[in-house]
Amino acid sequence: MRKQDFSTLGEQTKAVHAGEFPDPVTGASSPNLVMSTTFVVDADTTFSVEGMGENDPFVYTRWANPTIRQLEEKLAVLEDAEAAVAFASGMSAAVALLLHTLKAGDRVVVSDVTYAAVAEATNELFPALGVDVIKVDTSDLDALATTVKHGVKLVYIETPCNPLLRLTDIGAAAKIAHTAGAQLVVDSTFATPIATKPLQLGADFVIHSLTKYIGGHGDALGGILLGRATDLASLRKKTSIRLGGTISPFNAWLILRGLATLPLRMKAHEENALKIARYLETNPKVTRVIYPGLPSHPQHNLARRQMRNFSGMIAFQAERGKETARRLAEKLRIIHYAVSLGHHRSLIFYLDTEELLATSFRLATQKQLDSWKTFAGEGIFRLSVGLEDADDLIADLEQGLM
Numbered sequence: 035m036r037k038q039d040f041s042t043l044g045e046q047t048k049a050v051h052a053g054e055f056p057d058p059v060t061g062a063s064s065p066n067l068v069m070s071t072t073f074v075v076d077a078d079t080t081f082s083v084e085g086m087g088e089n090d091p092f093v094y095t096r097w098a099n100p101t102i103r104q105l106e107e108k109l110a111v112l113e114d115a116e117a118a119v120a121f122a123s124g125m126s127a128a129v130a131l132l133l134h135t136l137k138a139g140d141r142v143v144v145s146d147v148t149y150a151a152v153a154e155a156t157n158e159l160f161p162a163l164g165v166d167v168i169k170v171d172t173s174d175l176d177a178l179a180t181t182v183k184h185g186v187k188l189v190y191i192e193t194p195c196n197p198l199l200r201l202t203d204i205g206a207a208a209k210i211a212h213t214a215g216a217q218l219v220v221d222s223t224f225a226t227p228i229a230t231k232p233l234q235l236g237a238d239f240v241i242h243s244l245t246k247y248i249g250g251h252g253d254a255l256g257g258i259l260l261g262r263a264t265d266l267a268s269l270r271k272k273t274s275i276r277l278g279g280t281i282s283p284f285n286a287w288l289i290l291r292g293l294a295t296l297p298l299r300m301k302a303h304e305e306n307a308l309k310i311a312r313y314l315e316t317n318p319k320v321t322r323v324i325y326p327g328l329p330s331h332p333q334h335n336l337a338r339r340q341m342r343n344f345s346g347m348i349a350f351q352a353e354r355g356k357e358t359a360r361r362l363a364e365k366l367r368i369i370h371y372a373v374s375l376g377h378h379r380s381l382i383f384y385l386d387t388e389e390l391l392a393t394s395f396r397l398a399t400q401k402q403l404d405s406w407k408t409f410a411g412e413g414i415f416r417l418s419v420g421l422e423d424a425d426d427l428i429a430d431l432e433q434g435l436m
C-alpha cells in the first residue's frame with residue numbers, strides 16, 4: 035500500500051501498515067533492515083546532492099535509505115504530514131530546523147520552558163551565530179502576541195512542555211505567528227500524533243524525539259521533522275545532508291517496530307497515568323499533581339480541546355523534594371530513577387527549580403517566574419508512567435514515598 039491509500043483507515047491500521055510493503059524480491063512481510071551505506075547506481079547518477087530528486091534511486095545512506103524512508107513515510111501518514119525527514123536524535127532534528135530557517139540577524143521567539151538542551155542551544159549556540167532569540171511564556175497568549183511582531187521569522191513552542199506539562203494553544207499560536215509573517219514549530223514529543231496533530235491546527239513544522247513514545251522501548255535514539263513537502267525537500271538537501279545527523283538504519287528499524295503499536299501503547303499509558311495521578315492526589319506526602327487529564331490541571335479545558343489522549347507524563351511536587359528524590363532512587367523497586375520518558379518501563383526523575391533556573395531556563399520577568407512556580411514549586415518529579423500494571427506502580431510509589 036502507498037501513502038495516499040491511508041486517509042480513510044483507522045489509526046492503528048496506519049501504524050501497522052503505512053510506509054511498509056512486502057519486499058518485491060523475497061516477499062518478506064516485515065520491513066527489511068538495509069544497513070548498506072552505499073547503493074549501486076548507473077553512470078548518469080550525479081555526485082552532488084544538488085541534483086537529487088526526492089524519488090531518485092538510493093545513492094548514499096546520508097541522503098536517503100530504504101529503512102529510514104519507511105519510518106519517514108509511516109510517521110508522515112500518522113501525523114497527516116506531506117513529508118518527513120528523520121534524524122539521529124530529537125536534538126539533531128531541532129537544531130537542523132533552526133539552522134535551516136535562521137541566519138545572523140534573524141529573530142526567533144522560543145518558549146521560555148522547553149526541553150533543556152533546546153533551551154540551552156537557544157540561550158548560547160544561536161545567539162553566538164548572530165540570531166536574536168527571545169524567550170517568552172507561550173502559554174500566555176497576550177505575552178506571545180506582544181512579542182511576536184513583524185520581523186520574527188520563527189515561533190518555537192513545545193506542548194505539553196518538558197518538564198512542567200504546561201500547554202500552549204497551538205491554533206492560537208499559529209494565528210499569532212502567521213499574522214506576523216512567522217512560521218510555527220511545535221515540539222509534540224509529549225503528545226505524540228495520537229494525542230495532537232499540530233499541522234492540522236495550523237503549525238508549519240512538527241518535531242518529535244523518536245527516542246520517547248514513538249520508539250517506546252528505550253533502546254534507540256532518533257528524531258524527526260514533519261511538514262510541507264517543499265519545505266522538507268529543501269531542508270533535506272540544504273541542511274540535513276550537510277549536517278550529517280543521519281539516523282542509523284538499525285535505529286530506524288527498531289523505531290518502526292515500536293511505532294506499529296503506538297496507538298495501543300498510548301491508550302495504555304493514558305489509562306495507567308490517570309489512575310496514578312488520582313492516587314498521587316490522595317498521597318499526603320504529595321503536595322501538587324500536574325496531569326493534563328485531571329480537572330485540577332490549570333489548563334484542563336485546553337487539554338480536553340487540544341489532546342485526544344492525555345499521554346503518560348505526570349509531574350508532581352512533594353515535601354522536601356531533594357530528600358524525597360534520594361529516598362525514591364534508593365527504594366523504588368519497579369520504577370527506574372532515570373531520565374528520558376515514553377518507554378514501556380516507568381521512569382522518574384527529580385528536577386530542582388534553583389538548579390534548572392541557574393542552568394537551562396532564563397526566566398526574565400516575575401510573571402514568567404510565577405508561572406514556573408505554579409507548576410514546579412521548588413522542584414518537580416517527572417514521572418513517565420509505563421505499561422506495567424497500575425496497581426504495582428501505585429504500590430511501588432506508596433512504599434517509596436513512605
Ligand SMILES: *Cc1c(COP(=O)(O)O)cnc(C)c1O
Pocket residue numbers: 123124125126149192196221223224243244245246255256257
Ligand atoms: C527528549 C526530548 C527532546 C530531545 O530528543 P533526543 O532524542 O534526546 O535528542 C526534545 N524535545 C523533547 C520534548 C524531549 O522530551
